[in-house]
Amino acid sequence: MPGMFQRTNGDVLAPVLAPPAAGKVRITWIGHATFFLQFAGHSVIVDPNWAKWHGPVKRQRKPGLDLKGVPEVDLVLVTHAHFDHLHKPSLKILQAREGIVVPRGSASLVKRLGFPAIHEMQIWDTLSFAELEILHTPSHHWGARFIHDTHRDYGGYLVRAGGKSVFHCGDSAYFDGFKDIGKRGGIDVALMPIGAYESPSGRDVHMNPEEAVRAFADLDAKVLIPMHYGTFPLGNEPSDEPVDRLLMEADRLGISDRILIPEEGVGIEW
Numbered sequence: 001m002p003g004m005f006q007r008t009n010g011d012v013l014a015p016v017l018a019p020p021a022a023g024k025v026r027i028t029w030i031g032h033a034t035f036f037l038q039f040a041g042h043s044v045i046v047d048p049n050w051a052k053w054h055g056p057v058k059r060q061r062k063p064g065l066d067l068k069g070v071p072e073v074d075l076v077l078v079t080h081a082h083f084d085h086l087h088k089p090s091l092k093i094l095q096a097r098e099g100i101v102v103p104r105g106s107a108s109l110v111k112r113l114g115f116p117a118i119h120e121m122q123i124w125d126t127l128s129f130a131e132l133e134i135l136h137t138p139s140h141h142w143g144a145r146f147i148h149d150t151h152r153d154y155g156g157y158l159v160r161a162g163g164k165s166v167f168h169c170g171d172s173a174y175f176d177g178f179k180d181i182g183k184r185g186g187i188d189v190a191l192m193p194i195g196a197y198e199s200p201s202g203r204d205v206h207m208n209p210e211e212a213v214r215a216f217a218d219l220d221a222k223v224l225i226p227m228h229y230g231t232f233p234l235g236n237e238p239s240d241e242p243v244d245r246l247l248m249e250a251d252r253l254g255i256s257d258r259i260l261i262p263e264e265g266v267g268i269e270w
Contacts, residue, residue: 008052010062013265014069019043025164026269027189029262030064032231033085035168035191036073038267039161042132043073046157046168046191048094049087057232060239064265067093074132075119076100079170080154081109081145084232088113098129103136103143103153123155133160137181139172141205156181164188164270167221171228173204174211178218189270190221194246195229198236206235209246213253223270225260 010031019040020026026038033047050067052059072095078086080103091100091113099117100110107120119127121136128134135158143154156170158181167181168191181187192215197208206228207215216224229242243261250259260268 006058006060008059008062010064010264012062012066013064015065015071015265016267017071020269023163024269025162025166025189026267027166027191027225027262028065028267029225029227029264031059031061031264033079033168033170033191033193033228034063035227036065036070036267037159037166039132039164041130042161043071044075044077044132044134044159045070045073045094045096046077046159047079047085047170048076048090049084050090051084051087054084054232057234059232061231061264064263070094072097074098074129075134076115077134077157077159077168078102078106078110079139079156079168080141080143081106081149081152082143082171083145084234085171086110086145091115101127101134101136101157103155105143105149105152106145109145122153131161134158135160135184137167137184138177139170140175140177141171141173158184158187167191167219169193169215171206172215174207174215176218178215182219182221187219187221188223190216190219190224191227192216192224193228194226194242195237196235197242199234200236209242210249212246213249213255223258223260225262225268227262 143152
């Protein structure tokens with residue numbers, strides 16, 4: 001049982017409520033794949049998950065922000081229906097004035113969670129609210145929450161607002177589709193998964209750090225912020241290995257200045 005008797009580390013902080021300056025985005029990693037994105041005039045939360053456990057898997061690091069202190073946002077985005085990304089207890093607490101966005105086939109999972117609207121998106125669909133634009137992007141993963149509900153889609157999101165763009169990959173193995181996403185142009189920050197690559201199932205559904213750097217190059221993004229490591233031990237790799245390998249690969253390629261390692265609850269403005 002991974003980490004069952006290990007003490008949960010880290011600090012829970014209060015969110016910075018003031019928006020960033022015009023032309024900036026503040027990116028706050030809460031843990032796992034959860035991010036609070038604040039633009040000058042808009043804000044979204046992606047894959048909110050404040051769970052302490054997922055089945056026998058215990059959370060190893062505390063969520064970086066206090067869930068009840070998170071302000072109302074424009075939208076909540078969910079990349080796919082897996083329990084570590086679509087966490088219903090967290091979703092029930094969050095407030096989003098424009099509702100929740102889910103991939104096609106997952107609306108039924110969130111219809112009783114109190115959101116004023118549910119937006120199902122297919123790959124390459126766009127959704128706009130004032131200056132906030134959401135593009136649903138492909139990934140190489142799977143979307144079933146249980147066993148037989150394979151009709152549920154999955155993917156990532158490219159979020160644009162205030163002259164900045166942030167790409168949240170969702171879960172994915174490496175695939176050629178990153179080049180197609182990059183052709184959509186102008187990605188400032190890529191939030192890329194780097195953990196759970198030593199999957200107990202043996203399935204090719206997550207990138208290792210070197211593959212994440214390759215995908216980052218395909219996207220032609222300006223900076224990379226890693227995610228999907230250190231919070232829940234979902235893979236068999238050592239907990240500190242993903243970041244170590246990421247930094248080694250970045251150093252080998254001479255792009256260390258384009259890798260930003262986040263600290264839970266501490267916003268990165270870019």
